[in-house]
Amino acid sequence: MNAPTGSIASYNFAYLDEQTKRMIRRAILKAIAIPGYQVPFASREMPMPYGWGTGGVQVTAAIIGPDDVLKVIDQGADDTTNAVSIRAFFQKVANVAVTTRTDEATIIQTRHRIPEQPLRAGQTLVYQVPIPEPLRFLEPRETETRLMHALEEYGLMHVKLYEDIATHGRIATTYAYPVKVEGRYVMDPSPTPKFDNPKMHMSPALQLFGAGREKRIYALPPFTQVESLDFDDHPFTVQTFDKPCALCGAEGVYLDEVILDDCGGHMFVCSDTDHCESRQGDGYHGQQEETFR
Amino acid sequence: MTALAVSNLAKSFTMHLRGGIRLPVIENVSFTLEASECAVLAGPSGVGKSSILKMLYGNYAVDAGSIRIAHQGATIDLACASPREILAVRRDTLGYVSQFLRVVPRVAALDVVAEPLTARGTPNDEAGDRAAALLARLNLPERLWHLPPATFSGGEQQRVNIARGFITDHPVLLLDEPTASLDAANRAVVIDMIAEKKRQGVAMLGIFHDTDVRDAVADRLIDVTEFAPRQAA
Amino acid sequence: MDKPLLRVTHLSKSYGPRIGCADVSFDLWPGEVLAVVGESGSGKTTMLNAVSTRLEPTSGTVSYRMRDGAWRDVFAMSEAERRFLMRTDWGFVHQNPADGLRMTVSAGANVGERLMAVGDRHYGNIRASAIDWLGRVEIAEDRIDDQPRAFSGGMRQRLQIARNLVTRPRLIFMDEPTGGLDVSVQARLLDLLRGLVSDMGLAAIVVTHDLAVARLLSHRMMVMKDGRVIEHGLTDRVLDDPRAPYTQLLVSSILQV
Numbered sequence: 001m002n003a004p005t006g007s008i009a010s011y012n013f014a015y016l017d018e019q020t021k022r023m024i025r026r027a028i029l030k031a032i033a034i035p036g037y038q039v040p041f042a043s044r045e046m047p048m049p050y051g052w053g054t055g056g057v058q059v060t061a062a063i064i065g066p067d068d069v070l071k072v073i074d075q076g077a078d079d080t081t082n083a084v085s086i087r088a089f090f091q092k093v094a095n096v097a098v099t100t101r102t103d104e105a106t107i108i109q110t111r112h113r114i115p116e117q118p119l120r121a122g123q124t125l126v127y128q129v130p131i132p133e134p135l136r137f138l139e140p141r142e143t144e145t146r147l148m149h150a151l152e153e154y155g156l157m158h159v160k161l162y163e164d165i166a167t168h169g170r171i172a173t174t175y176a177y178p179v180k181v182e183g184r185y186v187m188d189p190s191p192t193p194k195f196d197n198p199k200m201h202m203s204p205a206l207q208l209f210g211a212g213r214e215k216r217i218y219a220l221p222p223f224t225q226v227e228s229l230d231f232d233d234h235p236f237t238v239q240t241f242d243k244p245c246a247l248c249g250a251e252g253v254y255l256d257e258v259i260l261d262d263c264g265g266h267m268f269v270c271s272d273t274d275h276c277e278s279r280q281g282d283g284y285h286g287q288q289e290e291t292f293r
Numbered sequence: 294m295t296a297l298a299v300s301n302l303a304k305s306f307t308m309h310l311r312g313g314i315r316l317p318v319i320e321n322v323s324f325t326l327e328a329s330e331c332a333v334l335a336g337p338s339g340v341g342k343s344s345i346l347k348m349l350y351g352n353y354a355v356d357a358g359s360i361r362i363a364h365q366g367a368t369i370d371l372a373c374a375s376p377r378e379i380l381a382v383r384r385d386t387l388g389y390v391s392q393f394l395r396v397v398p399r400v401a402a403l404d405v406v407a408e409p410l411t412a413r414g415t416p417n418d419e420a421g422d423r424a425a426a427l428l429a430r431l432n433l434p435e436r437l438w439h440l441p442p443a444t445f446s447g448g449e450q451q452r453v454n455i456a457r458g459f460i461t462d463h464p465v466l467l468l469d470e471p472t473a474s475l476d477a478a479n480r481a482v483v484i485d486m487i488a489e490k491k492r493q494g495v496a497m498l499g500i501f502h503d504t505d506v507r508d509a510v511a512d513r514l515i516d517v518t519e520f521a522p523r524q525a526a
Numbered sequence: 527m528d529k530p531l532l533r534v535t536h537l538s539k540s541y542g543p544r545i546g547c548a549d550v551s552f553d554l555w556p557g558e559v560l561a562v563v564g565e566s567g568s569g570k571t572t573m574l575n576a577v578s579t580r581l582e583p584t585s586g587t588v589s590y591r592m593r594d595g596a597w598r599d600v601f602a603m604s605e606a607e608r609r610f611l612m613r614t615d616w617g618f619v620h621q622n623p624a625d626g627l628r629m630t631v632s633a634g635a636n637v638g639e640r641l642m643a644v645g646d647r648h649y650g651n652i653r654a655s656a657i658d659w660l661g662r663v664e665i666a667e668d669r670i671d672d673q674p675r676a677f678s679g680g681m682r683q684r685l686q687i688a689r690n691l692v693t694r695p696r697l698i699f700m701d702e703p704t705g706g707l708d709v710s711v712q713a714r715l716l717d718l719l720r721g722l723v724s725d726m727g728l729a730a731i732v733v734t735h736d737l738a739v740a741r742l743l744s745h746r747m748m749v750m751k752d753g754r755v756i757e758h759g760l761t762d763r764v765l766d767d768p769r770a771p772y773t774q775l776l777v778s779s780i781l782q783v
Contacts (some may be wrong), residue, residue, distance in 0.1 A: 158647070162638055376759055397717065
């Protein structure tokens with residue numbers, strides 16, 4: 001595909017050359033065929049440092065087309081550095097339309113959140129993944145963890161949860177909470193809060209995970225069973241919040257704490273900025289808004 | 294009823310560390326042992342009495358001959374039995390009371406005595422009661438029962454050993470100077486216990502240097518000097 | 527009880543022209559403890575590793591009678607089956623506890639890992655089992671959440687044993703289980719092992735260079751030299767009436783105290 005008019009002439013569409021995109025697509029197809037399985041791929045150097053979403057960017061670059069509408073979020077927000085720069089990157093190298101609206105986007109690249117608004121069929125969620133191997137912290141040998149995945153030896157995952165309960169009286173893992181996919185592979189959902197784990201289950205959208213430094217891609221095809229690991233007597237639960245969002249009054253959403261001053265003033269607001277703004281646009285108000293008015 | 298039949302048993306040691314010299318110990322050992330009798334191996338020190346007991350118990354290998362023992366309705370030749378068979382015979386048929394107790398660290402005297410019973414499936418409580426009764430009979434002070442015998446005197450250790458050997462109902466018992474370090478009162482207890490075993494039909498083969506004890510328990514003597522090896526050229 | 531549990535036939539392992547162990551054959555019966563003695567380099571650990579499938583033998587077979595009574599060639603099993611066998615029906619106690627423990631997770635989780643690996647998903651039950659097993663190996667309940675890094679050598683070794691026995695295996699391999707421990711600590715461990723082996727009817731293969739350990743723990747003994755079994759028999763028979771020149775040397779070299 002030729003470089004589109006209006007983009008930087010010397011770069012191929014979406015930055016990566018066609019051979020590389022084809023290689024990544026093959027990895028993605030394999031990942032979709034084996035839900036939860038980490039497929040190695042020849043991760044490229046990208047014009048941004050590792051840890052800034054190079055895996056997600058390569059996945060997005062491999063699947064994006066001229067007609068796609070791209071949304072990029074970082075911890076739920078469209079307006080933070082990582083989100084802004086990746087959005088600008090694809091505007092420049094692929095000349096695609098961008099949006100902050102979850103319902104308008106065809107591809108949503110995310111760092112550490114799943115939008116509050118349920119995704120629909122046809123949308124693709126691309127996760128940026130720092131460490132794809134859920135067994136890493138208990139078994140550092142990659143040769144051994146691969147074998148454990150191959151042989152479905154996942155007792156170690158529960159050892160970690162056991163340690164949580166023994167130390168804290170409950171499962172204290174709150175993000176990157178391990179899940180089992182289609183009753184087979186244990187998968188790291190990337191460092192999303194465990195609040196978002198249930199959203200992965202039977203989602204109509206395609207979910208792709210890219211780890212650039214670790215050179216792994218994995219996927220959840222639409223309508224895949226995703227089960228959070230737990231104990232019978234310590235079942236999986238999501239975080240709950242005492243108050244609704246201070247700005248839009250939403251309940252049952254994931255909230256971030258915002259410090260207001262240096263006297264201990266703070267408020268809890270939606271981590272998903274688009275969701276919050278949409279609700280405010282629809283006339284919903286939280287307590288903080290009322291105070292400001 | 295013949296409990297044990299020994300025929301043409303021979304034993305020698307080959308000392309590889311001393312240039313491979315061969316020391317013949319005993320040969321053509323033949324005798325039988327009947328139920329309800331106590332036969333005593335007689336002869337001076339060094340003639341091979343202990344070696345015979347050790348061969349019968351499977352503790353020494355045998356160069357030639359056979360040791361037939363009635364074990365659970367069958368006859369087993371201990372001279373060529375597998376280790377497993379020997380262990381089974383030791384567990385159920387053939388008991389051994391040696392001069393010296395092999396001490397196991399940390400195991401209390403009472404448990405040392407009860408072990409042969411528990412090894413055969415007797416419940417711990419019952420085995421413990423019977424062990425206590427035997428130790429009491431042998432006048433071992435009760436304060437020692439729950440201590441490991443490692444620090445006991447020779448006589449105390451020997452009484453633990455005797456209790457351990459007599460606690461089961463093995464039909465054949467080998468007695469290797471069980472009274473060697475005992476005082477007169479305890480020797481008398483052991484003589485009583487041997488007589489009791491006899492009444493119960495147990496066949497016993499023993500070595501007793503103490504002539505009083507020997508005279509009290511022996512139904513007949515087996516002269517071991519007859520089995521001394523002919524000096525080969 | 528009337529059938530062997532493990533059958534080793536003509537097992538050899540060579541490293542190029544060098545012999546690790548050669549032509550080792552034996553049967554092991556349920557509840558039986560076999561000691562393998564010999565000096566360093568005699569091939570006893572190589573033999574143990576080959577029998578326990580931690581090492582691929584050059585030739586020979588190892589057959590195991592599974593819980594359902596069926597005989598299986600352990601090297602013909604799939605890797606998944608073999609690993610499952612190793613963490614359920616078998617145990618392996620390493621000389622260095624750090625090789626057999628997860629040093630950075632708590633004692634309780636170390637003991638519970640095998641249970642979780644076979645699908646136990648009830649935290650309370652797993653913890654209760656861990657407490658029970660720590661008690662059996664004489665580790666106080668209040669140490670359950672400590673990491674083995676904070677344990678003494680003897681405690682670590684006892685923890686390793688508990689970790690292996692929690693699934694009630696029928697066969698356990700031990701490589702110098704008392705090596706590197708103080709004499710008094712050794713005695714405690716030996717006594718503990720003796721009790722556990724007889725209470726659970728465990729079969730065991732114990733590699734040791736310590737003849738006293740062999741005498742105390744084992745029913746049967748194998749003496750190895752230069753990779754070959756040179757003498758094999760009832761433990762007290764081998765120790766009290768050694769036949770092979772090397773065994774005589776070995777037995778006569780023991781220091782009496």
